[in-house]
Amino acid sequence: xxxxxxxxxxxxxxxxxxGYQLNKEAxxxxxxxxxxxxxxxxxxxALEKIEALKDKPLFIGKTFLEEIxxxxxxxEETILQSQAEMVTSLPIPSLxxxxxxxxxxxxxxxxxxxxxxxxxxxxxxGSKLSSGGTMSDYLECFRDRFKRIEKLLRQRIDARxxxxxxxxxxxxxxxxxxxxGMVTEKREAKQKIFLTIEDFYVSATVLVxxxxxxxxxxxxxxxxxxxxVCVSVTKTRGNLLIxxxxxxxxIAPKIQSKAPVPAYAVLTSDMHxxxxxxxxxxxxxxxxxxxxxxxxxxxxxxASHVKYVLIAGDIVDGIGVYPNQVKELAIKDVYExxxxxxxxxxxxxxxxxxxxxxxxHDAPRKALPQPPISGAFLELLQKSRKIYSIGNPSRISLHGxxxxxxxxxxxxxxxxxVPGMEYAHPEKAMTLFLQGRHLAPVYGxxxxxxxxxxxxxxxxxxxxxFHAGHIHTLGYTNYRGxxxxxxxxxxxxxxxxxxxxxxxxPGLVPVVNLQTFDMRIISFT
Numbered sequence: 193x194x195x196x197x198x199x200x201x202x203x204x205x206x207x208x209x210x211g212y213q214l215n216k217e218a219x220x221x222x223x224x225x226x227x228x229x230x231x232x233x234x235x236x237x238a239l240e241k242i243e244a245l246k247d248k249p250l251f252i253g254k255t256f257l258e259e260i261x262x263x264x265x266x267x268e269e270t271i272l273q274s275q276a277e278m279v280t281s282l283p284i285p286s287l288x289x290x291x292x293x294x295x296x297x298x299x300x301x302x303x304x305x306x307x308x309x310x311x312x313x314x315x316x317x318g319s320k321l322s323s324g325g326t327m328s329d330y331l332e333c334f335r336d337r338f339k340r341i342e343k344l345l346r347q348r349i350d351a352r353x354x355x356x357x358x359x360x361x362x363x364x365x366x367x368x369x370x371x372x373g374m375v376t377e378k379r380e381a382k383q384k385i386f387l388t389i390e391d392f393y394v395s396a397t398v399l400v401x402x403x404x405x406x407x408x409x410x411x412x413x414x415x416x417x418x419x420x421v422c423v424s425v426t427k428t429r430g431n432l433l434i435x436x437x438x439x440x441x442x443i444a445p446k447i448q449s450k451a452p453v454p455a456y457a458v459l460t461s462d463m464h465x466x467x468x469x470x471x472x473x474x475x476x477x478x479x480x481x482x483x484x485x486x487x488x489x490x491x492x493x494x495a496s497h498v499k500y501v502l503i504a505g506d507i508v509d510g511i512g513v514y515p516n517q518v519k520e521l522a523i524k525d526v527y528e529x530x531x532x533x534x535x536x537x538x539x540x541x542x543x544x545x546x547x548x549x550x551x552x553h554d555a556p557r558k559a560l561p562q563p564p565i566s567g568a569f570l571e572l573l574q575k576s577r578k579i580y581s582i583g584n585p586s587r588i589s590l591h592g593x594x595x596x597x598x599x600x601x602x603x604x605x606x607x608x609x610v611p612g613m614e615y616a617h618p619e620k621a622m623t624l625f626l627q628g629r630h631l632a633p634v635y636g637x638x639x640x641x642x643x644x645x646x647x648x649x650x651x652x653x654x655x656x657x658f659h660a661g662h663i664h665t666l667g668y669t670n671y672r673g674x675x676x677x678x679x680x681x682x683x684x685x686x687x688x689x690x691x692x693x694x695x696x697x698p699g700l701v702p703v704v705n706l707q708t709f710d711m712r713i714i715s716f717t
Contacts, residue, residue, distance in 0.1 A: 212248075234261055320644075350422075361394065369427070373423070387415070417635070422438075444672070451591030461504035462505065470682060513553050530555070595656065626671055661680075664689065701716065
């Protein structure tokens, strides 16, 4: 029995003990509002009001309970049906907000309850961490990255015959060849771009001239430091190499794996429980919707198929994560933050599988890869239900559909260094990760990276869905058969976000049909 069901039962027992009964409409109403109001408190207030009445009723009706909890914000946001703006900026069909609690007019029959869950953890690097933080660990990590991405490059027909950098430097002038190297320096001067690339043995300077094709100049400007690429070059009389093309490891077009049943997955992130900006009432609407108690019939139909909820990090707001954060904390104890998060997640119907990874605001270490949320924090989250808690990043399979879950901290490095990238379009930055086959190539930037003996941030396997968060802005695209999606947040703009240029899109929830890959965006704001 869930916490909400227990509270409802106690409310009924309290009513009977006082010598009163709830009629059917009142019971259904109390059951409906249990997700946003404590039913025990509601009944205590109701009984207090009844005791003050001269003529006491035998049965307590729905209208009487409505008067007990009649608050302006409740009546406006959760009881009365109203119209709201469509999410017209999104090309994928969206559902308008229906600020309405369904009162049992149509029986909610969750199709997903009859589906057997199919969750397979393909790779969770959080269970394999072994770094000692030594210089040799860093060297081993970068060597592993180079080897594996070089292998991916050589699977391409146009990079298969690439030579070593030392062979290129020994070649006669005007020799045309291809070399594979890691970008260790990039600078632009007088519209020329100079790249320093290196392999295991030597480094070389590559010039992208100012009269190079626009496409080549764009590729060069979007390169990230520590990225492994193949460069088509011409050898000069000295040791300078002139670039003619830049070949990324990229992903080949793929056909998405699809589930054999119409199971839906909700992709969300960045709850930030504990922040004064956390939109708890909006999240309550979301949970009501999952339970079939919120929205119109079309929304009910979608909710009935939801089998999975994937949360890509930042479950809580944490403590001391950014400057002056304490001024914007409603809960200043991280354990209490997780305790409230557990209470909220517990309201999600039990037949829905919940899968979480940590973010940079969560309890585990900040360096990538992050271990799963565990210990006392996980116990709080798993107090009354099972939760899959895995590391960041992780690869999972849902009915054969492979999902790469990553919180997205390194998106900050992309937005701050690559021309044309912006927080308003996180899907563009995420696409760069697929093209470069790495989740956080830049070392020494905004993203702390742990030197493991294997670089777990290399994208060896091409997922069907690439799901991230962190940016707090909903954005998505289909790149060569991969659904690339940044899932927004549940937090309004903080002062720190405003200074960084974050404009969040809270309360917008992407729902993916794993059988057809149709997606809907549902607004709960």
